[in-house]
Amino acid sequence: MESRWSDDDARGLDPVGLRVYTSRLIGAEPALVLHGGGNTSVKLDDHDHRGRPCRALAIKGSGSDLRTIEPSDFARLHLDDLEALRPRSEMSDDEMLAYLARSSLDPDAPRPSIETLLHAFLPDAWVDHSHADAVLALTNQADGQRLVREVYGDRVAVVPYILPGFKLAQLTADVYDASPGVEGLVLDMHGLVTFGATARESYERHIELVSLAEDYVRPQLPAHGSASGNEATAAELAPVLRGALSTSRRVIVRYDGSPRVRAFVDRPDLEQISQQGPVTPDHVLRTKRLPLVLRATDPEGVRDAVAAYRAAYERYAREHGGADAFQHDSGPRVVLAPGIGMFTTGASWDEAGMVADMYRHSMDVIEAATAIGAYRALPAGDLYDMEYWPLELYKLTRAPPERELARRVALVTGAGRGIGRAIAQALASDGAYVFVTDVDRDAATAVSQAITANGDRAQALALDVTSERQTAEAFEAVARQVGGVDIVVSNAGIAAAAPLDDLELDTWQRSLDVNATGHFLVCRAALRQMRSQGLGGSIALICTKNALDPGAGFGAYSAAKAAQLQLGRVLAVEGGADGIRVNMVNPDAVFEGSGLWDADLRAGRAAAHGVAVDDLESFYAQRNLLGRRVTGPDVAEAVSFLASDRSAKTTGAVIPVDGGLRGAFPR
Secondary structure, three states, X not given: OOOOOOHHHHOOOOHHHHHHHHHHHHHOOOOOOXXXXXXXXXXXXXXXXXXXXXXXXXXXXXXXXXXXXXXXXXXXXXXXXXHOOOOOOOOOHHHHHHXXXXXXXXXXXXXXXXXXXXXXXXXXXXXXXXXXXXXXXXXXXXXXHHHHHHHHOOOEEEEOOOOOOHHHHHHHHHHHHOOXXXXXXXXXXXXXXXXXXXXXXXXXXXXXXXXXXXXHHHHHOOOOOOOOOOHHHHHHHXXXXXXXXXXXXXXXXXXXXXXXXXXXXXXXXXXXXXXXXXXXXXXXXXXXXXXXXXXXXXXXXXXXXXXXXXXXXXXXXXXXXXXXXXXXXXXOOEEEEOOXXXXXXXXXXHHHHHHXXXXXXXXXXXXXXXXXXXXXXXXXXXXXXXXXXXXXXXXXXXXXXXXXXOOOEEEEOOOOOXXXXXXXXXXXXXXXXXXXXXXXXXXXXXXXXXXXXXXXXXXXXXOOOOOHHHHHXXXXXXXXXXXXXXXXXXXXXXXXXXXXXXXXHHHHHHHHHHHHHHHHHHHXXXXXXXXXXXXXXXXXXXXXXXXXXXXXXXXXXXXXXXXXXXXXXXXXXHHHXXXXXXXXXXEOOOOOOOOOOOHHHHHHHHHHHOOOHHHHHHHHHHHOOOOOOOOHXXXXXXXXXXXXXXXXXXXXXXXXXXXXXXXXXXX
């Protein structure tokens, strides 16, 4: 590992600015910290709320990410107050947090780290703490202290493992005092702490000490192969796995079949090395104590394996917490499938990705530790204490409420423009992870990018709904990316105007291909995947008022859309026993952003109704009972209702969104 320090970048920064700078240098190294891990602080001159000079500690706020940290992410506390605590014999976590709150110099700052006192009790101005992979490979051994001495000699001292808090802060300071001249402290099972009189000294000590561990470990690491995951099997397995893991609440399931992952999951000693425990106690909060090693690929075998994992987890929780204690969901967060790859779970795409990142680094540490000795983790009781630490359980009570469609996955066809675009945006806004599909990949990408720019989650897929192969591939991609689909909106369509006696066979056939067969292919794939999951689901078909009230010169469109509507009714009949709801939405004359209403169609419909082309939109608005224009967001509102649990008892319905047309009233 090389130093990223730059005199030019550091020049002229005040202490907090410099603390931000070196924190980001550490955060830029995934082998040091991931997703909120690690901690940094600086002691500086400050002022209290009355403007009186005081000594202060600026420390990373709880939950902040070193990679992107800002000055406002640091909590500033009265250092004299903190140092006064060191002689105390006991201090509970609740007492400590209350004391830290009273010591704050800024009541609007984030909550200070649980390791605040550890940083305060060390005398150096600058303190850096990371969970360096290479250092963990040394400590997570039966004879870890011997390896640490072999690598570092007297340059570091080792702090035995204790749950973070007041006692760990005291013990760390005691070890520091008993080891004059050390450049760092290795926290057993918990990483590396360095310190210095300057920001550069502490940071570069950190990089140098980590590099020494890397130099010791690297020559002994096994070579990784080039085999990639079995994507076809993963796509079949993921929906079954997602269903088995979503018995209490839905989860997102992400798949990784990269060569690096395959090298780990295909090891002959996988059952032994993966079942020791996580590489740091912090990891248990994301990855759970143990992954599930899954060798079954048939649905029954997968469900049995998950059920066995759940039973084992519940025994672990009862053994260490008691029969009546609160338990987290008992399903695994990491699933290792030999010959296939790794699946990780979370409440969201981002959370499942964090779990994957952490476990990939766990693979590195476990393999490195195994190469130089025998990997070990903390005992189950210590890990339980961390997993059910009251301070972590408190965070659950402070989490914001989830949006209505959180944990749901939606796929929308024809979503590159018009009604489809509005539906995709509405579902994403409600919290769903949306696959934006369209025959025009660029249009789908533009919609996906607009959704993500708004802070929601989406990705684009090119999909010609008339292609059985592309449709199958789209649903396979969904399975690998997120585990399966909960909401499918079959919207893609085309229109052409011509009297039947002037209608070309190719035009008639093309309308049937897109407006009927395309919906069949999409809905069939959705039905199959939803049944594999066993979680039910919602399918919405965007039909048209013409399915019930056809117009002259619109025969090819009206006939195909009538077939689509009838298809939806049959789907509702066949899917009901599996909890799969199927409903139809009948819009009319949605012009805004539509790909249907091209110049030729506008001209044809204007001629059929005897109005000028420029007056066509007004004509359609004036002919409905409400006298109102119908827009894409109007249709999206109906779809959002049908996708949500608000319509949990509704299936087989036809909902008009047409302003009121008597001829199109559902019968």
